[in-house]
Amino acid sequence: SGINAEYGHYFIQINLSPDVQMSVVLDKSHCYLGDKGGDTLQVSPDTAASTTSLSLRRNYIRHADPLLTPFTSLTWLCLSANALHSIPTSLRNLPTLVHLYLSNNKITLVENLEKCTALQTLDLRHNQVEGVGEAMRVMGELRTLSLSGNRLRHLTMEQLPCSLTFLGLYGNLVEDFGEIVELVGGLKQLETLYIGANPCFGGLPLRTTFKIRTILQPRGGDGAKRQKCEDINLNLGEILSLMKEKCQSLQNIDSNPV
Numbered sequence: 001s002g003i004n005a006e007y008g009h010y011f012i013q014i015n016l017s018p019d020v021q022m023s024v025v026l027d028k029s030h031c032y033l034g035d036k037g038g039d040t041l042q043v044s045p046d047t048a049a050s051t052t053s054l055s056l057r058r059n060y061i062r063h064a065d066p067l068l069t070p071f072t073s074l075t076w077l078c079l080s081a082n083a084l085h086s087i088p089t090s091l092r093n094l095p096t097l098v099h100l101y102l103s104n105n106k107i108t109l110v111e112n113l114e115k116c117t118a119l120q121t122l123d124l125r126h127n128q129v130e131g132v133g134e135a136m137r138v139m140g141e142l143r144t145l146s147l148s149g150n151r152l153r154h155l156t157m158e159q160l161p162c163s164l165t166f167l168g169l170y171g172n173l174v175e176d177f178g179e180i181v182e183l184v185g186g187l188k189q190l191e192t193l194y195i196g197a198n199p200c201f202g203g204l205p206l207r208t209t210f211k212i213r214t215i216l217q218p219r220g221g222d223g224a225k226r227q228k229c230e231d232i233n234l235n236l237g238e239i240l241s242l243m244k245e246k247c248q249s250l251q252n253i254d255s256n257p258v
Helices: 047-050 091-092 177-185 238-244
Strands: 001-008 010-015 024-027 051-055 076-078 099-101 121-123 145-146 166-168 190-196 208-214 230-235
Touching: 047 051, 121 177, 177 208, 177 238, 230 238
Parallel strands: 024 051, 051 076, 076 099, 099 121, 121 145, 145 166, 166 190
Antiparallel strands: 001 010, 208 230
16 A cells, blocks of 8 residues: 655655555755755664655755765655755765756756666756766666756767657757757657757747757768858747657657647
8 A cells, every 4th residue: 555645846655565665755855954064864774774765955955975875775866956066976876766856056067877877857957067978878767857957058969868758958058959950860769858048049938930050961970060050040830840850759849749
């Protein structure tokens, strides 16, 4: 049997079957842990080892590793709305992690996730991410990747897993619409895409007609691309059609059905 409860934005499910060890859901949101300067949460080792879901949202945390070290069985972790400048290194010890929320921090680089091969959800919205490296290439189960509201100028298929069904790039610094087209063409399972408010659209949401900065020509044999950008006019319908042609699984772009 199970108990379902909803607290704020979080959905909690606890297994109470006598044959299964109870999963612990621990919500330490809004506890001002960062201001208190504490290195650990006041939980017993048994509780920490049994905790599968942990929320440390809005705690002004700058360094999360001391807080996370006791937790070895997490599948769901929220560190959103803190003061993190980097992704905690302790996540390398959480191969069981399935859902990770890191939005509204000050993270600049996607790193320390190489061991998180079970991840299905990665939320990095509203950080200061400038590069993603290749940390996500090993995440063969990743379905949802939210990178909206960051500082990304470039993102290539070589940096992402093919398993993505949701990709959020809204409000970044992408100047070349051709790069987005090329990226989408490699994500054969993609269903939902957010790409508006990038410089290639003049920083505007997807509406009607755009003067788009783009390099539509494919890469040369040496991997190089032409440096000169060209302006072309495309209306919303033409953008949607072009993207659908590149990725047949697409169903929605910036809340516009494809």
